[in-house]
Amino acid sequence: MAIIISEQIFDPWKLISKHQQQSQLASQFGATASFIGSMRDFNDDHEVSQMVLEHYPEMTQRYLEKLEADAKRQWPIIDCLIAHRVGHINPADAIVVIACWSAHRRAALDACNWLIEELKFKAPFWKKETRNDSDVWVEHNTSG
Amino acid sequence: MSIQVKFFASLREQIGLADSIIEQASTADEVWAIATDNAERPDNMLVAINLEYAKLNSSVSDGDEVAFFPPVTGG
Numbered sequence: 001m002a003i004i005i006s007e008q009i010f011d012p013w014k015l016i017s018k019h020q021q022q023s024q025l026a027s028q029f030g031a032t033a034s035f036i037g038s039m040r041d042f043n044d045d046h047e048v049s050q051m052v053l054e055h056y057p058e059m060t061q062r063y064l065e066k067l068e069a070d071a072k073r074q075w076p077i078i079d080c081l082i083a084h085r086v087g088h089i090n091p092a093d094a095i096v097v098i099a100c101w102s103a104h105r106r107a108a109l110d111a112c113n114w115l116i117e118e119l120k121f122k123a124p125f126w127k128k129e130t131r132n133d134s135d136v137w138v139e140h141n142t143s144g
Numbered sequence: 145m146s147i148q149v150k151f152f153a154s155l156r157e158q159i160g161l162a163d164s165i166i167e168q169a170s171t172a173d174e175v176w177a178i179a180t181d182n183a184e185r186p187d188n189m190l191v192a193i194n195l196e197y198a199k200l201n202s203s204v205s206d207g208d209e210v211a212f213f214p215p216v217t218g219g
């Protein structure tokens with residue numbers, strides 16, 4: 001289980017691959033489900049040139065750890081990775097990575113889906129977008 | 145009594161304050177009123193006490209950290 005909160009750009013595929021390669025439990029994995037969220041260069045019909053992602057550091061770490069523990073209680077997942085960017089972000093950068101490993105596909109898929117929805121609507125991150133000449137706080141996430 | 149108060153994101157900009165320390169309050173709502181000098185409270189504002197989500201009528205104690213922030217938009 002791992003939580004990564006990073007101000008540096010990361011390659012989501014390498015993060016997942018590295019985590020899996022380093023896992024002591026890799027021989028038990030029968031399924032890997034992943035979600036990668038990236039920054040778009042538009043939102044609500046506006047062009048977006050960059051973004052700042054703010055968070056509440058102590059609460060973020062604790063909340064993501066709680067999500068991993070809750071997911072493990074609900075599904076027989078063997079391992080889990082949550083990575084999230086903060087700070088300055090550019091279009092096409094990965095913002096969030098969630099990967100779940102389990103013996104069979106259903107647990108990994110369901111846990112991954114649950115984790116991204118919980119993260120998006122409860123983890124204390126806030127996006128501020130640069131649109132044309134103004135900076136705008138994003139007021140809500142899309143529903144799906 | 146000492147309570148640390150934090151504001152995040154758009155709320156921090158509206159209030160013009162990132163953090164504050166107040167000396168007396170019994171609920172999170174009271175913390176807001178004292179720390180912001182009775183600023184108007186957004187309906188959708190969220191509250192955390194000691195890094196856990198809480199309610200406006202939740203009790204606060206000496207040494208607590210109370211945070212106020214808008215709906216989250218990560219992911």
